[in-house]
Amino acid sequence: MAYEKNNNCDECGKELNFPFDTYVCSYEFTFCSECSEKANFICKHCKEELLPHPEGNQSE
Numbered sequence: 198m199a200y201e202k203n204n205n206c207d208e209c210g211k212e213l214n215f216p217f218d219t220y221v222c223s224y225e226f227t228f229c230s231e232c233s234e235k236a237n238f239i240c241k242h243c244k245e246e247l248l249p250h251p252e253g254n255q256s257e
Contacts, residue, residue, distance in 0.1 A: 203227035208241070216253035222246065 203219075205212055206229040213219045213229055220233040222240035228247055238247040 206232055208232035208236070216250035219250040219253060220247040221250050222248075 202215055203213070203225070204215060205227075207226050208228050209232050211229050211231075213227065218230040220228045220230065220238065222243055222245040224240070224243045224245060226240050226242050227250075228236070228240075233247045236247065239245070240247055
């Protein structure tokens with residue numbers, strides 16, 4: 198699944214170091230690591246689990 202790039206956290210508006218320290222749910226809501234941790238890694242919009250952005254986990 199290809200995710201759209203979101204430059205800002207959907208919760209606090211902080212600029213993201215995309216895709217690192219970026220968490221997404223299956224509906225592509227995007228959160229910074231701080232907001233994800235505060236929400237116990239559950240999206241407040243859709244109640245899906247927040248996972249590290251897949252592009253941030255790829256080795257170069």
